[in-house]
Amino acid sequence: MIIRIVKYVLSDILRGRVAIAYTLFLLAAGFGLFNLGGDVDKGLVSILSVVLMIVPLTSLVFATIHYYNSYEFIELLSAQPIRRHTLLLGQYLGVAAALGTAFFVGVGLPILLYARTSVGGCILAAGLLLTLVFVAIAFLGAVSTRDKARGMGVALLLWLFFALLFDGILLFIVFTFQDYPMEKAAIGLVALNPIDLARTFVLLQMDVSALMGMTGAVMRDFLGSGAGIAYTLGVLMAWISVPLTLALRAFKRKDL
Numbered sequence: 001m002i003i004r005i006v007k008y009v010l011s012d013i014l015r016g017r018v019a020i021a022y023t024l025f026l027l028a029a030g031f032g033l034f035n036l037g038g039d040v041d042k043g044l045v046s047i048l049s050v051v052l053m054i055v056p057l058t059s060l061v062f063a064t065i066h067y068y069n070s071y072e073f074i075e076l077l078s079a080q081p082i083r084r085h086t087l088l089l090g091q092y093l094g095v096a097a098a099l100g101t102a103f104f105v106g107v108g109l110p111i112l113l114y115a116r117t118s119v120g121g122c123i124l125a126a127g128l129l130l131t132l133v134f135v136a137i138a139f140l141g142a143v144s145t146r147d148k149a150r151g152m153g154v155a156l157l158l159w160l161f162f163a164l165l166f167d168g169i170l171l172f173i174v175f176t177f178q179d180y181p182m183e184k185a186a187i188g189l190v191a192l193n194p195i196d197l198a199r200t201f202v203l204l205q206m207d208v209s210a211l212m213g214m215t216g217a218v219m220r221d222f223l224g225s226g227a228g229i230a231y232t233l234g235v236l237m238a239w240i241s242v243p244l245t246l247a248l249r250a251f252k253r254k255d256l
């Protein structure tokens with residue numbers, strides 16, 4: 001049954017204009033950045049910046065809107081002999097697969113043509129992981145409240161915090177306690193932001209620490225490439241599993 005739900009959600013989303021527009025935007029951005037920069041490394045850094053901003057925002061907003069727009073369909077299926085766990089997980093996998101496919105096509109084609117390197121592969125992996133993370137967070141927020149406006153507000157506030165505010169707060173903490181050894185604490189704080197984790201995951205394959213922020217430089221210097229990659233991947237997987245598990249539990253107890 002879960003496969004049938006995934007297929008239905010996936011086909012419904014891929015027929016819509018939003019997924020096509022998302023794919024075309026990423027394609028245009030990818031080809032444009034590679035052609036305008038004239039340098040593969042600069043193009044990859046620029047694409048990473050786009051991925052870190054656009055993928056979380058699109059995943060949060062789209063997944064939240066999809067859940068509320070599919071509420072009647074979800075109510076209908078919940079009246080059938082289908083476990084709620086299966087129903088919501090099928091919705092999650094369908095949305096994540098649709099957005100992941102759009103991202104892979106939109107960013108993967110430019111990277112395949114211009115930068116078939118380990119760094120390009122890491123950017124693709126980071127974007128796919130961010131898609132899974134923020135779709136899970138979006139489902140948790142949407143399941144937790146019935147009000148669509150409130151759910152959208154929560155999604156936008158979460159993106160604002162992770163994408164813009166978190167690094168400022170982290171820098172404030174580091175400068176406030178600069179007389180103390182903050183390396184290990186900074187690494188622990190980075191785990192609280194999946195966008196910083198994805199940035200670090202790619203950074204560990206590049207020699208651009210100064211361009212990618214303090215958190216990535218600290219991670220590279222303190223952990224080294226092998227340990228850093230294992231750390232970031234492990235924490236990103238936790239960022240996927242924990243919100244999704246909480247969403248499944250909340251949906252199971254939810255009065256539809």
